Amino acid sequence: MTTPQASNARVRIGTAAIYAILGIGAMAYIYPLLWLLLNSLKETPQIFENPWSLPSRWMWSNxxxxxxxxxxxxxxxxxxxxxxxxxxxxxxxxxxxxxxxxxxxxxxxxxxxxxxxxxxxxxxxxxxxxxxxxxxxxxxxxxxxxxxxxxxxxxxxxxxxxxxxxxxxxxxxxxxxxxxxxxxxxxxxxxxxxxxxxxxxxxxxxxxxxxxxxxxxxxxxxxxxxxxxxxxxxxxxxxxxxxxxxxxxxxxxxxxxxxxxxxxxxxxxxxxxxxxxxxxxx
Amino acid sequence: MEKLLRKKTTILFFTVPALLFYTAIVFVPILFSIYYSFFSWDAISPRKYVGLDNFVRMFTKDDVFVTSVKNMLFLTVTSIVFQQVLGFMLAVFITSRIKGKEFFKNVYFFPAVISSVAVGMLWTFIYDPGIGLLNGFLGLIGLGSLQHQWLYEPATAMWAITTVVSWQYVGYTMILYVAAIQNVPGEIFESARIDGAVGWRLVRTMTIPLVRPIIKVSTVLITIGSLKFFDLVFVMTRGGPADSTTVLALHMYSRSFSQLEYGYGDALAVVLLAMCLAATMIIHAIFRKSEVEY
The missing domain is CATH 1.10.3720.10 (MetI-like)
Structure with a gap:
């Protein structure tokens, strides 16, 4: 038998784990889109130089x-x-x-x-x-x-x-x-x-x-x-x-x-x- | 009333337009496809009856066909495993007592309504050896040794593609499970909880049996989707490198509309059709056999 406190703690850990998993998963969806958006506003050479950074010049003209x-x-x-x-x-x-x-x-x-x-x-x-x-x-x-x-x-x-x-x-x-x-x-x-x-x-x-x-x-x-x-x-x-x-x-x-x-x-x-x-x- | 409902002209007026479209553009062409598959026929030479030659050639001389079927099976199996396991897991998490259910549901689901072409292009960028997110990420966390030319190496290309398929559609599978779990009256779960079923035990003894019909539906959907698979491969690799990522639909497409081998192309289409029908029937049979009453 587990005490109520122990099971409470377990539920809380479980919930935290669920948030962590769902959060990491959500990043795998949101980040690629964000990356796409940022790179769509760069000059092509800058994409090659550093695909991670913010655009150095915002190329709305793309x-x-x-x-x-x-x-x-x-x-x-x-x-x-x-x-x-x-x-x-x-x-x-x-x-x-x-x-x-x-x-x-x-x-x-x-x-x-x-x-x-x-x-x-x-x-x-x-x-x-x-x-x-x-x-x-x-x-x-x-x-x-x-x-x-x-x-x-x-x-x-x-x-x-x-x-x-x-x-x-x-x-x-x-x-x-x-x-x-x-x-x-x-x-x-x-x-x-x-x-x-x-x-x-x-x-x-x-x-x-x-x-x-x-x-x-x-x-x-x-x-x-x-x-x-x-x-x-x-x-x-x-x-x-x-x-x-x-x-x-x-x-x-x-x-x-x-x-x-x-x-x-x-x-x-x-x-x-x-x-x-x-x-x-x- | 009865007379009005049986009036022939009314019935014809409402039914015929849809049936006409369907018969002329879906049903009759299927029959012709089956018929043409017994002919040798290309854009230049006239149609010639060759019996089962097209099918024999497919299984004995056409290496690309064999590769495409292998890839199709690979896609089917990996998609079923990834999407069922992850989709179900996500559904259980999302229907648990957490905040932000709607947010997570929408985030995971939205790629399923976006065009595969856009998704394919996005992922081609991500896999790109020069600008790609994936190699960049691996380099950043010190795993540079794992960097690959993902879509250009036969050993990694199919895995790269099937990952994208699951990325795009796992949310769809999840939604089906979420709908099923939410349809179960809350009391059933409550009483199970009072009986001491929590966590994995609750999932195993209660949730899985209750969502069983969805396991069947989503297995059929994923299987048929994998058999007909075309868009992502066309966008990301065109079947390359060296045909290593080709699938039956792409093979059929290029034989028919690049090489203009109509007869052979139709034979490939007929095999695809037979596979879809057979897969549907087999899955239904498997689930019927093990149907349980609650």
């Missing part, structure tokens, strides 16, 4: 340099465009399909859901060559529109899954009452289903945003004109452009990361919940 010469502004604009377009269509179509699969009555709905689920397990690689060959024929290669179509198709399965999970748990009474009042099914969808699904739609938004905003492989294959690049592809071309001129590259990585960090800072509770929910439902 940022405009990456932004215009490095074309980060173009990439950022393209990423925003692609993500916004994909999200809009994925949200609308997945909500419609999930509504139909969970609330409307038709025999094949179970099978259809299963059919869509296949897409959830399939790696995108298994579609690349047929897509590339056919998209070339249809002049959809090197087209942002073509790539958006692919992003939409691959965003749908997980979105439908999350929304179906949510909608099955929603009772039908509100829908029935609306129909009694003379509302059509389309009205029910717009005025009832969409509003009550807002939290699930938020989850879908987060999952799709993270997926599309960061996507590299498809963008690499389906975009060849530098003016159409998204941020991930654009960044991979940065090292070719600047080779050993590190400072603008540090700045470019910072610029590319900032939007996500800001969004995460604002919505972090929702993002954490959404990402966990998305994974567990899947």
């Amino acid at each position: 940022y405009p340099n990456a932004w215009t010469t490095g074309q980060v502004s173009t990439y950022l604009f393209n990423s925003v465009l692609m993500t916004a377009a994909t999200l809009t269509v994925v949200l609308l179509l997945s909500a419609m399909a999930a509504f139909s699969l969970t609330k409307l009555r038709w025999k094949a709905s179970k099978w259809t859901l299963l059919y869509v689920l296949i897409g959830f397990m399939v790696p995108v690689h298994a579609t690349l060559i047929p897509l590339f060959v056919n998209f070339t024929k249809l002049h959809l290669v090197d087209s942002q529109f073509g790539l958006i179509l692919i992003y939409i198709a691959f965003g749908l399965p997980s979105a439908i899954l999350v929304l179906c999970g949510f909608l099955t748990a929603i009772p039908n009474e509100m829908m029935e009452a609306a129909v009694m009042d003379g509302c059509s099914m389309y009205g029910v969808f717009w005025r009832i289903v969409l509003p009550i699904s807002s939290s699930a739609l938020m989850t879908v938004t987060i999952l799709s945003f993270v997926g599309v905003w960061n996507e590299l492989l498809l963008a690499l294959i389906f975009l060849t004109d530098q003016g159409k690049f998204t941020l991930p592809v654009g960044l991979t071309r940065f090292s070719d452009l600047y080779t050993t001129d590190y400072a603008p590259m540090f700045a470019a990585v910072m610029i590319a990361t900032i939007p996500t960090i800001v969004l995460f800072a604002v919505f972090n509770k929702r993002v954490l919940a959404g990402m966990a929910e998305g994974a567990i439902k899947g």
Whole structure:
């Protein structure tokens, strides 16, 4: 048996150890970012001389340099465009399909859901060559529109899954009452289903945003004109452009990361919940 | 009501758009990929049926394929071990009675939502022999002898990469465990504590069995993620030095879109597809076998 005092002391040591471990771990995340930030404000020769120090001259010009010469502004604009377009269509179509699969009555709905689920397990690689060959024929290669179509198709399965999970748990009474009042099914969808699904739609938004905003492989294959690049592809071309001129590259990585960090800072509770929910439902 | 819910036009209106996208861009191309994998086909010569030749060639003549599968397994195993152990540990610590839970959760999690390209570039800088943080740090604490050209030496490159993967995603695994632990009603832990279970014993007898479903989910996620792994390798090493860090997705990418060997590339894609499906089924089977009721 341990005395209460001894066990108290043990708990305190335990807590101190937990803080120490979590603190050291946190440093492994914060310090690299800080280092990136500091080096993004130096002149390249100074990075080579002493990557640890504070900048001797604060080179704010690295940022405009990456932004215009490095074309980060173009990439950022393209990423925003692609993500916004994909999200809009994925949200609308997945909500419609999930509504139909969970609330409307038709025999094949179970099978259809299963059919869509296949897409959830399939790696995108298994579609690349047929897509590339056919998209070339249809002049959809090197087209942002073509790539958006692919992003939409691959965003749908997980979105439908999350929304179906949510909608099955929603009772039908509100829908029935609306129909009694003379509302059509389309009205029910717009005025009832969409509003009550807002939290699930938020989850879908987060999952799709993270997926599309960061996507590299498809963008690499389906975009060849530098003016159409998204941020991930654009960044991979940065090292070719600047080779050993590190400072603008540090700045470019910072610029590319900032939007996500800001969004995460604002919505972090929702993002954490959404990402966990998305994974567990899947 | 019933009639409205069964109306064909309504059903078609809501279902068809999504299904059309999915069928045309996801489902049908998969079937074509499987079909093409039995052909010899590149950008110049016409398609020619070759049976299983592509697959035979893969396993007998393609050293890069063998390396890529080895690397994939290496990534899968190390990621599962690192992320499960560290992720679970962090989750237990964060859900214990400490202050600053939210801060730690966010700090550990945020790399999971940042693009792998940015993360890969950051770590390429960190591993850089000239300006890198890691060699600098080792020199500073007097361990200069341990300095390496991390990404340029075959012996260290895969370890360097798998470290970055775990750095980026351990927070994700942690979040899944945190959610599961917080879902357990507090009384269960309280009553266990009153029964004298503390520290490691509490974790072993209570927490681990209760988060069991998450062990399965995160194992599937980590495994599939490792099998499909592409971004970080592409950014950090492009598979080098001398193909020593190549992975199946990268091999498939360069065969298909640099060397334009569509038939062979598709065979590689089909192997990747089969591996993903098999891995998912195997993991489900393992966990079903040992499912326990509480």
